[in-house]
Amino acid sequence: MKDSATQPQARADARAWIGTMIAPLSDGGVGTPxxxxxxxxxxxxxxxxxxxxxxxxxxxxxFLNGERVGTDLLTPGWTCYDDRIAFQDHAVGHLLRPGANRLEIWLGDGWWRSQMMWGHERPILNCWGDRIGAIAEIEAAGEVVLRTDDTWRSGLLPIRRSGIYYGESVDARVDPQATHGVEALPFDTGLLVPHEAPAVRELPALAAVDRWEDGGATVHDFGQNVGGFVRFTVEGEAGAQVLVEHSEQLGPNRQWDNANYRSARGAVDYVLKGDGPETYAPMFTFMGYRYAKVTVTGNARVTAIESVPISSVPEQAGTFECGHPLVNRLVLNTVWSQRANFIEVPTDCPQRDERLGWTGDAQVFAGTACWLADSHAILRKYLRDVMADQRPDGGIPHFSPDPTRLHPVPGRGDWAGSTGWGDAIVIIPWQLYLHYGDADVLRECFGAMRKWLDYLWSISDGPVITPNPVWGGKGFTFGDWLQPQAQPGQKDNQKAANTIGDDAAATIYHFISTDLVARIARLLGEEAEAERLAACAGAIKAAFAREFITPAGRIAYGDQTSYALSLLHDLVPEAHREDAARHFRRVVEETDGRIGTGFIGTPALLPALTKCGMHDLAGKVFLNERIPGWLYQVRMGATTIWERWDAIAPDGTLFNPGMNSYNHYAYGAVCQWLFEGVAGLRRSEDGPGFARLELDPVVIPALGHAAARHQSPRGEVAAEWRLDGRRVAYRVTLPEGCEAVFEPRGRGQVTLGGVARTGPLTLGPGTHEIGFTIS
Known part of the structure; x- marks a missing residue:
């Protein structure tokens, strides 16, 4: 078990347990009933x-006296179980009765022991243990009236098999009977902490928008890709069977296709009990899907069916709307991708044999996550898992909770230490500080941040990082993952985007994290450490300029990512900045508005263009409807964010299913730019938690108008602009405790409330009308 000092509040809340962890002796092991x-x-x-x-x-x-306790799903949740296991605390007074009472606890394999990792490598079973079990106690009137102990009984359930990737197999004819005893297991109750993340809950169910027959089966289109499950009602004879398969995307001519699930079965099969209408939804799993194919075997018929999305962040905290319908759908797609992938852990995807908490995806999306939903608790909980998985040498895992830490994959080295991914330990706490004013998360993660920086410096024993090209070797990096190298369907006279080198990507992130931890150290009063790290950041910046910037201001590999990250994070010396910006414009123009960035470059592309004053080019790239581009996905019918720019070809052909998710939130990080750039609501480290905002709207005429709202920690913040020719009407609403500064730079004829003004405008709570003219 890790040092409890990394989880001070969680562990301090837990009182001593009287119950013991008990395992059912009816259990036959992973994959059995x-x-x-x-x-x-x-x-x-x-x-x-x-x-x-x-x-x-x-x-x-x-279930207490036959009634379900609570509405939370997938409890007790997913953590690094060898470090922490969550518990839930439910009010159950309304379920108690005089006389005999019975508590029944149904158990499934879950993340604890069902398959983790993909099948073509080596699927990991029994990752955190090979015994399922429960620990519980009921307290009434100040007295523990029931606790788990070795007097309890056990038996088998109608659920014949379940697994996170597998789905669920059910035989409703099985009547649960207490046929076995239990065994008390050795268990450290110090692992138990109050549930740190918001509970996984159902969202409103979605009805099918279309259905059709397919070779004896019925395909239902629910119109929205989700993470969740299908709930159905069936009537028929005992022994008849309903099979529900799932898919995210159909092939040409509505051909059924879920090959991208890889080794994940992702299905539910149900055998009828046969005594009237039977309604079922899986208990111990979830799927990623838009379509469900239902096959009925025997004498039965499905009388009702609906799609039930689930999420740890079911409530939307921010909205963005403009005059471009494809942009509005892009924002909604990002909301749905966050919902589907914020199920206990911020995962990469909800459908295939992966569903892992990839650190790179989480760090680029963290800012957007906070704008779109209250992501404070789930990301802070996730950081505790990341710290539990941090390697002794400081390497941060590629994903967390990390099954490979306990079960190394033969021949693949250590799955930790990639720059851009490991930097999550720095960037996510910083986003939580900016958005929620949470300085405690900086303190909690500060030691892990410093260990990570030591690891980065040690890769090449200096400021410039030369990554190890061997997967699993120390210093291996994913670089700018899935950065397009050639653009499908491009004309011969259109230049393909260059790609960043791994050494440049790693060195840029080395600077980003070192500079940020230096600032964090100063905030925490660690002055000596702040000075040391600031000097390290300066050394990295100087070395980067020597290694990757020419005297003419050309950067690194002449690619969009190198320019975007370098200019956005002030890695370019002042003497070269104007020339670098000019080259940046050229490399973006050369692809005619098509994106040339991957996972780490994409979130920086539009902010860098607007920082350099290239609003016209930012608008062209953002609104590009060709591949690769955000709006290409929407035009092709996407309802969530894709993993790959080229997930579907213009003719409807699906990309290689070996790695092709249609529900991956990383590229949805562009929504942070919509709130902070287009709407102009830029958060300030001088006033975190919305104590201070810097108002600097990026007016894209093709949007017509733009409006953003967000429920901040201090109340609702809103901003909107409308364009009349070159004149902009900008309205901002601020809550109590929030101050904002509007800088008139680059804008003409500034007015506040209709009165001409010069110089910066400092605004307090209330609604303010600002006017200005754009060039």
């Missing part, structure tokens, strides 16, 4: 209050 454990107790009278504290190895669902 699910089991339950049950205990009984007697009450003379019903107390005014009662509480159930409960957790599990695996996933659980609890």
């Amino acid at each position: 699910a089991s339950f454990v049950a205990g009984e107790f007697t009450l003379d009278t019903v107390p005014a209050e009662g509480r159930l504290r409960i957790s599990a190895q695996g996933l659980y669902r609890a």
Whole structure:
């Protein structure tokens, strides 16, 4: 177990447990029928209050006197289980009754022991243990009236098999019977912490928008790609079967295709009990899908079906709307991708045999995540997993919770240490500080940040990083992952985008994190460390200029990512900045508005262009509807963000299913630019948590108008602009405790409330009308 000092609040909240972790002796191991454990107790009278504290190895669902306890899904959640396991605390007084009472806990394999990682490598089973179990206690009137112990009984459930990637197999004819006892397991109750992330909840169900027959099956199109499950009602004879398969995207001519799930079965099969209408939804799994194919075998018919999205962030905290319908759909696609991938952990995708908490994806998206939903608790919880997975040498895992830390993949080295990915330990806490004013997260992660910086410097023993080309070797990097090298369908006279070298990408991120941790150290009062790290950042910046910037201001590999990241993060010396910006414009213009960036370059592209004053070019790139481009996805019918720019070809052909997710939020990071750039609501480190905003709207005439709203920690913040010729009407609403500064630079004829003004405008709470003219 890791040092509890990394989780001070969580561990301090947990009182001593009386119950013990018990395993059902009916359990046959991973992939076998699910089991339950049950205990009984007697009450003379019903107390005014009662509480159930409960957790599990695996996933659980609890029933008190036959009634489900709570509405949370996939409990107890997903953590680095060898470091922390969450527990839930439920009010259950309304479920207690005088006389005999019974608590029944259903158990599934879950993340604890069902398949982790993809099948073509070496799927990991029993990652955190090979025994499922439960620990629980009910307190009423200040007395523990029931606790898990070795007197409990166990038995098998109608769920014949379940798994995160597998789905669920159910035989409703099975009547749960207590046929076995239980075994008390050695278990450290110090691992148990109150649930740190928001509970996974159902969102409103979605009805099918279309359906058709396909070779004896019925395909239902729910119109929206989600992370969740299908709920159906069926009537028929005992022994008849319903099979529900899932897919994100159909091939040409509506051809069924879910090959991109790889080794994930991702299906539900249900055998009818046969005593009237039967409604079912899986308990211990979820899928990523838009389409469901339903096959009925035997005498039965499905009478109702709906898609149920689930998420840890079901409530939207921010909206952006403009006069361009494809842009509005792009924002909505990002919202849905966040919902589907913020299920306990910020994952890469919700459908295939992966669904892992990739650190690179999370760090580029963290800012957008905070704008679109209240992501404070889930990201802070995620950082604790990242710290639990941090290697002794300081390397940060590629994903967390990390199954490979406990089960190394033969021949693939250590799955940790990629720059751009490991920098999540610096950038995500910083985003939480900027957005929520949370300085505690900086303190909690500061030691891990410093270890990460030491690791980075040690890769090449200096400021310039030469990454190891061997996967798993120390210093291996993903670079600008999925950066397009050639653009499908481009004409012969259109230049393909250059790609950044791994050494430049790694060195740029070396500077970004070192400079940021130096500033964090100063905020935390660590002055000596701040000075040391600032000097290191200066050395990296100077070395980068010597290694990657020519006297004419050309940067690195002449690619969009090198210019965007270098100019955005002030890595270019003042003497070269104007020339570098000119070259930046040229490399973007050479691709005629097509994107030439991957996972780490894309979030920086438009902010860098607008920082350099190239609003026209930023608008052209953003609104490009050809491949690769954000709006190409939308034009091709996407309802979530794709993993690849070329996930679907213009003729509808699907990309190689070996790595092709249609629900990957990383490229949705552009929404941060919509809030902070286009709407102009830029957060300030001088006033984190929306104490101060810097108003600097980027007016893109093709958008017609733009409006953003966000429920900030201080209340609703809103900004909108409308364009009349060259004249802009900009309205801003600020909550109590929020100050904003509007800089008139580059704008003419500035007015506030209709009165001409010069110089910076300092605004307080309330609604303000600003006018200005654009060139």
